[in-house]
Amino acid sequence: MDDTNYHSAIKAPVLLPLNKGLGDVQQPLPTAAVKDLRWNLLREDVSLPAAVLYEERLQHNLEWMQQFVSEYGVKLAPHGKTTMAPALFARQIAGGAWGITLATAHQSRVAYVHGVRRVIMANQLIGKQNMAIVSDLLTDPAFEYYCLVDSAQGVDLLGAFFKERHQTLHVLLELGVDGGRTGVRNAAQQSAVLNAIAEWKGHIVLAGIELYEGVLKEEAEIRAFLQRAVTCTKGLADAGQFAERAALRPVILTGAGSAWYDVVAEEFSRADIGLPLDVILRPGCYLTHDVGVYRASQEQIQTRNPVAQKMRSSLLPALQLWAYVQSVPEPGKAIIALGKRDAAFDAGLPQPAKQYRPGTQAPLATPTHWQLTGMMDQHAYMHIAEGDDIKVGDMIAFDISHPCLTFDKWRQIAVVNPAFEVIDVVHTFF
Amino acid sequence: MDDTNYHSAIKAPVLLPLNKGLGDVQQPLPTAAVKDLRWNLLREDVSLPAAVLYEERLQHNLEWMQQFVSEYGVKLAPHGKTTMAPALFARQIAGGAWGITLATAHQSRVAYVHGVRRVIMANQLIGKQNMAIVSDLLTDPAFEYYCLVDSAQGVDLLGAFFKERHQTLHVLLELGVDGGRTGVRNAAQQSAVLNAIAEWKGHIVLAGIELYEGVLKEEAEIRAFLQRAVTCTKGLADAGQFAERAALRPVILTGAGSAWYDVVAEEFSRADIGLPLDVILRPGCYLTHDVGVYRASQEQIQTRNPVAQKMRSSLLPALQLWAYVQSVPEPGKAIIALGKRDAAFDAGLPQPAKQYRPGTQAPLATPTHWQLTGMMDQHAYMHIAEGDDIKVGDMIAFDISHPCLTFDKWRQIAVVNPAFEVIDVVHTFF
Numbered sequence: 001m002d003d004t005n006y007h008s009a010i011k012a013p014v015l016l017p018l019n020k021g022l023g024d025v026q027q028p029l030p031t032a033a034v035k036d037l038r039w040n041l042l043r044e045d046v047s048l049p050a051a052v053l054y055e056e057r058l059q060h061n062l063e064w065m066q067q068f069v070s071e072y073g074v075k076l077a078p079h080g081k082t083t084m085a086p087a088l089f090a091r092q093i094a095g096g097a098w099g100i101t102l103a104t105a106h107q108s109r110v111a112y113v114h115g116v117r118r119v120i121m122a123n124q125l126i127g128k129q130n131m132a133i134v135s136d137l138l139t140d141p142a143f144e145y146y147c148l149v150d151s152a153q154g155v156d157l158l159g160a161f162f163k164e165r166h167q168t169l170h171v172l173l174e175l176g177v178d179g180g181r182t183g184v185r186n187a188a189q190q191s192a193v194l195n196a197i198a199e200w201k202g203h204i205v206l207a208g209i210e211l212y213e214g215v216l217k218e219e220a221e222i223r224a225f226l227q228r229a230v231t232c233t234k235g236l237a238d239a240g241q242f243a244e245r246a247a248l249r250p251v252i253l254t255g256a257g258s259a260w261y262d263v264v265a266e267e268f269s270r271a272d273i274g275l276p277l278d279v280i281l282r283p284g285c286y287l288t289h290d291v292g293v294y295r296a297s298q299e300q301i302q303t304r305n306p307v308a309q310k311m312r313s314s315l316l317p318a319l320q321l322w323a324y325v326q327s328v329p330e331p332g333k334a335i336i337a338l339g340k341r342d343a344a345f346d347a348g349l350p351q352p353a354k355q356y357r358p359g360t361q362a363p364l365a366t367p368t369h370w371q372l373t374g375m376m377d378q379h380a381y382m383h384i385a386e387g388d389d390i391k392v393g394d395m396i397a398f399d400i401s402h403p404c405l406t407f408d409k410w411r412q413i414a415v416v417n418p419a420f421e422v423i424d425v426v427h428t429f430f
Numbered sequence: 431m432d433d434t435n436y437h438s439a440i441k442a443p444v445l446l447p448l449n450k451g452l453g454d455v456q457q458p459l460p461t462a463a464v465k466d467l468r469w470n471l472l473r474e475d476v477s478l479p480a481a482v483l484y485e486e487r488l489q490h491n492l493e494w495m496q497q498f499v500s501e502y503g504v505k506l507a508p509h510g511k512t513t514m515a516p517a518l519f520a521r522q523i524a525g526g527a528w529g530i531t532l533a534t535a536h537q538s539r540v541a542y543v544h545g546v547r548r549v550i551m552a553n554q555l556i557g558k559q560n561m562a563i564v565s566d567l568l569t570d571p572a573f574e575y576y577c578l579v580d581s582a583q584g585v586d587l588l589g590a591f592f593k594e595r596h597q598t599l600h601v602l603l604e605l606g607v608d609g610g611r612t613g614v615r616n617a618a619q620q621s622a623v624l625n626a627i628a629e630w631k632g633h634i635v636l637a638g639i640e641l642y643e644g645v646l647k648e649e650a651e652i653r654a655f656l657q658r659a660v661t662c663t664k665g666l667a668d669a670g671q672f673a674e675r676a677a678l679r680p681v682i683l684t685g686a687g688s689a690w691y692d693v694v695a696e697e698f699s700r701a702d703i704g705l706p707l708d709v710i711l712r713p714g715c716y717l718t719h720d721v722g723v724y725r726a727s728q729e730q731i732q733t734r735n736p737v738a739q740k741m742r743s744s745l746l747p748a749l750q751l752w753a754y755v756q757s758v759p760e761p762g763k764a765i766i767a768l769g770k771r772d773a774a775f776d777a778g779l780p781q782p783a784k785q786y787r788p789g790t791q792a793p794l795a796t797p798t799h800w801q802l803t804g805m806m807d808q809h810a811y812m813h814i815a816e817g818d819d820i821k822v823g824d825m826i827a828f829d830i831s832h833p834c835l836t837f838d839k840w841r842q843i844a845v846v847n848p849a850f851e852v853i854d855v856v857h858t859f860f
Binding site for chain 1: 447448449450451453454473474475476477478479511533534535536537539540543553554556557558559560562563580581583584587606608609610611612613614615619754755756757758759760765767770771775776788806807808809811821822823825834835838839841859860
């Protein structure tokens, strides 16, 4: 690929006046210039609704997870689809991550263009243009890329494409479970995939084994699935299926979403396949965490996992949405200028956390009975009680549940320090 | 505002290599150049998943709605928040629309920068930075802007801000209903707002009345709400409350989402307040329509409305999502590379419509038993039957429900002709 051209498209990322959730930008400015603008959230310098990242909490979470995986001697390829913010990918890699996980060819390209040189695309690579994107990236010999295969048909489509381009694609066999998502369910499907790979020798190389345990809900069945993966990897190693791979680099064994990464670390870190092995975990939501689905799963991890307990701290919610009270039309109801356009709503609605009245000293915790009862595209309904001290123009900070579907609502996200000064802006690429 | 600087930010909108759902773009290109690239969807020139607009259907819908409102002698300010695509705003205005409706200060700025000179912001304007955005736009005397007020407190915040800037803000009194969203519920709230407006004479001008009937579900209560609005407008006219406005331009009476615009047209077009009156309807979803919530409401309109019946055609779904079958891991299940990142899922999941196998003649209608049963961030589960002819690599076109929450997943959207050639790309600004 013509690296220069790609880079010209994103070189010097700028603050754009036409993105929501920013302060006054009269012309495109280098992102780094945002500090000089001295926007302060509490001084109402930012147009709300706005998504806000808390720098100290981000950094805490980043270090927490890196330490966690290090304790197990395993590696981290955080799922980048959560944020799709290359500036955060860069921090994850600088913090010790082995690579970045992504879900599509498009996302893989975004990561590559921003300097990521090791990508697990934890998904099947399907379609001519998607394969062309990856093929382009692979012209850079420094780029290490893996995608999943779970059908002979998929392997054949890949083999034909990459053979024609005289290239080699490194793939991971995806294991799946009945009732689950992708992945081979049984020995027959697995053999069909392996036979197909053998047919494209030189163009498709089996680099390891992948699974996503998050389709299951119970610890026992998850452990059984993980053990199946270890056994499978060992079996394939014994059968010489990784010969081509092992001559180049360690075999890969990878799993873990954001809810069961501790169990995956426990099971996979014990694996001994008789060949050099890289165990790679792929949580994504840890970086911002939340107060919904992922807080609930993290609480389980803190309860069951000795390493997490030993660390004496846990993940912190690092992403909030700030919005105005726009109307208090009935005694028990406030209308907030925040909608489905601004926040995830599929795993619990945003939760009121702080109230700030412009001109006052500091944000206060909101009463626990303030709760969102519904959201429309651009509005939220908040339950309040008669007589509560709430006014049109008050600012409310909301914690979120499900960071992924919140990030994709924002193109540029303000990063603030504890004084609510905007010290950076993070760009997303969806 | 410094018009030149804003324009420099968006002048010559370009195809960017880092947006999903496009074909091969090796460097930023002027949007108009897309035709020369000769991408064809069926030739797999576009990276899927992709959102696709059908040019002929868009044009049909655009003309249909303009004709409908013309039959009633009322005006159209389509809700732009649906698409946030200024290229589509321009077509709506060229097609006869009076202005564009928007939901936030940010959206209003996007519209202004792209040439829209008449905006109803069908929402309260709250917050210092949001007011500053609008204040900036109002330095252009050719820009006509209205926002809603429903509380004395809101009016006072606006009055103080715009008085300090020596500017005048034109507002619409929002009427609401008990149990609804924003808007004054009763005479006492209404008087409080009117009294507040009077306090800011010269800086806040009452330009008319606004409501959003879509918070109600039954035709009878909607008609009663609309009649209340007409009575209210007449009462305020009689009381001289529109004196300042009427000296400048017709009073405004505006309502209508995408589900009850026919009833609003019927009720409001009969209004006689003894002053020149602009009745303005604000549907937004008609432009792309859907096969879910809006098809259902449109079917009601075709049943009950004589003008719609006379037109002998209806709205057509003009937006689809195309995605690949990535796995068929079990006899009754296919996994599609399409997720919550790509499509609305809050008002029904996307519906399979067409299947296309690359290399074959033309897309075929999908069997009716193919239905999505669930979606994750980047995947969808599709129910199929054992023995169905479906393969990894097949392309599936999905109809959608709820265009708004689909548009905001895409930054650049391919527009195709009936031969599936990409003839344009539409940019969104969220």
